[in-house]
Amino acid sequence: MSSTASHLDACENCTTALQGDFCHQCGQSAHSPVRSFGHAIEEVFESFWHLDGRIFRTLRQLLLPGRLAADYLAGHRTRYIPPIRLFVIVAVLTFFVARLAVHVDAGTFVDQTPAPPEVATAFKDARTTEEVEKARLTHVKPLETARDTLPESLRFTMDRAIAKVEKQAAQRNRELSALPAATPSATPAPPPVPVPARPKAYTPVDIDFLPGFANRWLTGQAEIIRLNLPRINERPQLLVNAFFASVPSALFVLVPLFAFLLKVFYLGSGRLYLEHLVVALYSHAFLCVALLGILLLTMVAGQMANVPIAGTLIGVVVAVLLAWMPLYLLLMQRRVYGQSWLVTFLKFTALGWLYFTVVTTATVFLAIASLARI
Template structure:
């Protein structure tokens, strides 16, 4: 292993003999950021303020599994964007686009599911033609409003839903004519369904988890109360939750990426690599995943604009599927190229590492979703 304070006699990028802290031939620093925490921290701060034309060369190499990480660890750093800077750029850009691409509002739900909103027993519980007409108007109101905001070419599902409501209303009116309900003074009261607004008016019980200190339970109680008060807003504007979630993901990744580097360190204890070298691999891995997700989001947005083009949806669907399938294949090839072990050993480690990290990411996603409810 190299000393944290020593630097090589020759430039690791172009092999020119060094006469100071920088190579006079290519300008690369003699100090490796994977050998010194001080230089690693310096690079983190620099990453927020500097960007140059190397980004295009870096992105090209990023598309080749393991090529960029292997080159960077071999000392070829000056021609590429540093991994932390690349990761910050791609993660922020990806989840900014995600907030634009993912929409969940009343109009979206109606267009995705043409079935009219179900009110259990609504028509069945109507006992007069006037009540049937009242239910019918209540069901048609959101459908008519959505229909007016949609282009003419996309109104067919809404028209079908409206026709279905009319058929249900007509059927119930015929039933009432053929079998009039018998008046009864003992008719049981219909229970009012429990709504989101009812939850907002019911104060949360204090959180009391035995193994947690008092301040932690009080903090969780406060978060639960905030979530309870936010539920009516979320039910009316679910996009608020989506925006809060995607806005929090980049911050969560700054915890998950170093954790993934710890897992790499554990799985490759005999590789002789330092933790910061594993962190480089983790950063480039997540940078690629962000780039792939960005591609999927852009393809989905493109598909939404090409609904009238024959065959466009099928082609875009195939491209999205190929991207999703390529993501684990890319990471497997990258792990094989960087660490140089056999395919069998690499596949076994990749499977175990992937399962463990997927479990952590799933738990983090659940926690992040719940935390997002309190940040709206």
């Protein structure tokens, strides 16, 4: 690549004579990314990561509770990556790694999930088909009663549990039929109890307080989930991947909500909503970084399964990180808002309980929605 190809005499944007690496008139770089592959790569990293030292300085300050948020709100912004960009980077990276770190073995959930101990014990202790049938009814009847109380679209969960019990009963009957007769009066084992077939379709969702279009949408989602269940049985990792792929999008709703809660809890602080949003972004960025560290440590532990001391040490570090996450948020809240420890603790506890409830609810809905996205 020639010198004239990468270093121009005049700005290509406004034709102003260049006196350095940037145009003093419009600010455009003198290096053209379309004329040099090296500058093209540099521009990608510069625009997305801003790897000019600020990323490392930002992460270093982020690890100190409240230091980064306090500096940014005090006007010291040029030395740090903007909070929204930092949050996007670490959130996308964290949940990308989560998809690599969290694995679920393929196979049918009914076959792979161990039976409840009391069910397995009941069938194991049965010595005749009559005892098998008695044990089957004992465990199936409560499940059938529970299934009847659920909406039609959710009864498949109980159907799977019933099918599991029926399978255990059939297996025990086959074992008994293979045993030699202990006495002449022994009763021959009947044929295996057939597993009830799952219904092919569900009743449309009809929730009274929802408008018609919402019920129709929920009905469609329930049908998609029903059709996806066989695929999840064969490849449960699909559900894990869909869930983690959806989390960053959900965070873009949860983070502004957390900022709104901060605004409500600190009405007398004199801070604007956008200032609370900065605190929320840095808070969630730290949580993502901590979660990323836990995921990476878990992956390392999996590779060192044959070294007991390594697994123990990693387990201790993971436990410390989990304990540090809420403590970090408490210290950050105290440093940014500057209220007394008692007031800060009371607000932190109430805010944490409320937000944890919201996050838990969102996680459940996200898991259900992921069933319809695979």
